[in-house]
Amino acid sequence: MSSAASLNPRDRSRRVALLFLLPAxxxxxxxxxxxxxxxxKASFTAWVMTSPGSEDIYIGGENYTDILASxxxxxxxxxxxxxxxxxxxxxxxxxxxxxLLLDAEFHFRSFFRSxxxxxxxxxxxxxxxxxxxxYEEDSGVFNAVLTxxxxxxxxxxxxxxxxxxxxxMDVWQTTPFFMLVIFAGLQAMDRSMVDAAKVDGATxxxxxxxxxxxxxxxxxxxxxxxxAIAAMGDFDKIWLLTGGGPGARTTTITIFAxxxxxxAFDIGRTTAIAWIFVVIVLVASSPLLYRLFKNAMxxx
Amino acid sequence: xxxxxxxxxxxxxxxxxxxxxxLYLFPYxxxxxxxxxxxxxxxxxxxxxxxxxxxxxxxxxxxQFQKYLINSILTATPTTVLVVxxxxxxxYSLAMLNKRSRVFLASVLIARMVPGVxxxxxxxxxxxxxxxxxxxxxLVIVYSAFNLPFAVWLLRGFFREIPAELREAAIVDGCSExxxxxxxxxxxxxxxxxxxxxxxxxxxxxxxxxxxALTQSDAATSPLxxxxxxxxxxxxxxxxxxxxxxxxxxxxxFAVIMQKYxxxxxxxxxxxx
Numbered sequence: 001m002s003s004a005a006s007l008n009p010r011d012r013s014r015r016v017a018l019l020f021l022l023p024a025x026x027x028x029x030x031x032x033x034x035x036x037x038x039x040x041k042a043s044f045t046a047w048v049m050t051s052p053g054s055e056d057i058y059i060g061g062e063n064y065t066d067i068l069a070s071x072x073x074x075x076x077x078x079x080x081x082x083x084x085x086x087x088x089x090x091x092x093x094x095x096x097x098x099x100l101l102l103d104a105e106f107h108f109r110s111f112f113r114s115x116x117x118x119x120x121x122x123x124x125x126x127x128x129x130x131x132x133x134x135y136e137e138d139s140g141v142f143n144a145v146l147t148x149x150x151x152x153x154x155x156x157x158x159x160x161x162x163x164x165x166x167x168x169m170d171v172w173q174t175t176p177f178f179m180l181v182i183f184a185g186l187q188a189m190d191r192s193m194v195d196a197a198k199v200d201g202a203t204x205x206x207x208x209x210x211x212x213x214x215x216x217x218x219x220x221x222x223x224x225x226x227x228a229i230a231a232m233g234d235f236d237k238i239w240l241l242t243g244g245g246p247g248a249r250t251t252t253i254t255i256f257a258x259x260x261x262x263x264a265f266d267i268g269r270t271t272a273i274a275w276i277f278v279v280i281v282l283v284a285s286s287p288l289l290y291r292l293f294k295n296a297m298x299x300x
Numbered sequence: 301x302x303x304x305x306x307x308x309x310x311x312x313x314x315x316x317x318x319x320x321x322x323l324y325l326f327p328y329x330x331x332x333x334x335x336x337x338x339x340x341x342x343x344x345x346x347x348x349x350x351x352x353x354x355x356x357x358x359x360x361x362x363x364q365f366q367k368y369l370i371n372s373i374l375t376a377t378p379t380t381v382l383v384v385x386x387x388x389x390x391x392y393s394l395a396m397l398n399k400r401s402r403v404f405l406a407s408v409l410i411a412r413m414v415p416g417v418x419x420x421x422x423x424x425x426x427x428x429x430x431x432x433x434x435x436x437x438x439l440v441i442v443y444s445a446f447n448l449p450f451a452v453w454l455l456r457g458f459f460r461e462i463p464a465e466l467r468e469a470a471i472v473d474g475c476s477e478x479x480x481x482x483x484x485x486x487x488x489x490x491x492x493x494x495x496x497x498x499x500x501x502x503x504x505x506x507x508x509x510x511x512x513a514l515t516q517s518d519a520a521t522s523p524l525x526x527x528x529x530x531x532x533x534x535x536x537x538x539x540x541x542x543x544x545x546x547x548x549x550x551x552x553x554f555a556v557i558m559q560k561y562x563x564x565x566x567x568x569x570x571x572x573x
């Protein structure tokens with residue numbers, strides 16, 4: 001008899017359960033846990049790749065205090081927050097509008113729903129490169145449209161406009177995500193309540209304000225949380241459109257960390273930024289983490 | 301609005317959607333058109349033009365764009381297979397065997413929230429030390445780990461919809477846990493496997509940051525290739541348009557064809573949590 005069979009059924013199934021989890025756990029440990037621990041160790045050193053031997057010089061929390069005291073870091077935090085917040089507010093508003101319009105009855109509805117998700121899946125680096133063509137000051141398409149309407153040209157990527165411009169690009173790409181999630185929410189709605197309210201003489205505004213909107217709030221919250229986490233980590237689109245510039249106007253934390261790591265080769269500082277960033281994201285996403293975890297634990 | 305009756309209303313909404321789609325998808329349409337335009341027509345911002353395949357000729361003959369495309373295919377496909385193979389047993393275990401595996405569930409969730417740039421430097425150093433820079437294998441492993449948390453989460457939702465009695469009945473009939481998983485349960489979550497595969501493939505196909513840091517030329521994927529057409533000699537718009545079309549068409553086609561699965565997966569992953 002094998003040893004597995006000699007165990008009682010409960011222990012046996014627990015052992016099998018762990019075996020099923022093992023391969024995935026090993027890959028996660030290899031790619032996340034190992035590097036994170038390595039980064040933690042490196043963040044307490046004066047390691048700069050261009051000076052050999054510096055990886056063994058321990059400087060305590062100096063990297064952390066330096067970063068937290070630097071203007072560049074806080075500017076990156078500010079840019080990240082503005083970028084994520086404004087992108088979410090616009091994406092959520094536009095996405096909800098689209099979802100409500102999609103919920104009406106019209107011809108070729110599933111066709112329109114299908115093509116509207118295109119921006120969501122286009123390769124972000126392609127978007128970054130291509131929106132540059134649209135934003136170009138003299139030869140760009142957006143300014144050509146403005147000129148043809150007798151409006152003045154806009155310097156889309158200058159000091160003042162660069163941040164709004166990357167937000168606009170991101171909103172364009174992510175609105176379909178909000179649209180899909182909120183549309184799913186609309187589809188899951190109990191229509192009899194709406195009908196009953198209609199019979200009672202509720203106006204369209206009242207219907208939306210008191211029935212539809214409260215029903216959609218959980219969907220909006222979840223979509224917002226996921227977008228917030230993704231937006232904080234955005235890199236490719238911004239990097240290829242503006243490279244973080246002009247100056248540091250569009251340097252988000254991700255771009256700041258990448259620049260520190262791959263142009264200054266300052267490993268100690270970069271790993272410290274990475275850890276600060278992880279803490280920021282985990283703290284910011286803790287309500288979502290908690291909710292997902294609690295729901296999962298309460299199931300069945 | 302009621303005066304015209306339901307069919308008028310339907311027509312009005314259809315027209316409205318035509319306008320919305322035209323305006324909203326304009327950047328995408330412009331991109332596709334650019335691929336077939338002469339640079340001179342692009343600069344003149346012409347809508348009507350004599351189409352040319354020069355852009356495609358440039359990327360495939362003058363530059364080695366096909367190499368990048370092949371790298372993308374040979375990175376995204378194994379990643380998708382590997383992620384599904386790793387995530388399916390784990391998700392099954394979380395959904396049916398050990399529903400309260402707190403440690404694993406928490407680590408999957410936390411891993412999902414960790415920004416890529418946070419592990420970039422350690423991975424770069426490790427790959428450099430192990431002589432694994434500029435290898436597709438390295439990208440496949442990293443992409444797999446990166447897509448794993450979401451895949452586990454998504455599949456877990458699909459496995460949860462299968463009644464527990466089914467598994468119990470199969471056990472009584474003498475199946476081992478592995479047989480229950482592979483022969484009984486897995487065929488029932490085909491939709492979930494498709495949804496997960498679509499998401500993972502798109503994620504791996506579109507990835508840029510790790511490809512930028514971990515490859516140079518041999519293993520570079522197509523999202524990196526577009527940069528090459530924007531150099532000190534100016535911007536080759538026809539080439540960029542052609543490359544953009546070649547890179548984005550597979551994922552766009554995938555998303556439109558698999559829309560049903562994509563929507564189901566998204567709402568499951570995003571809304572049910």
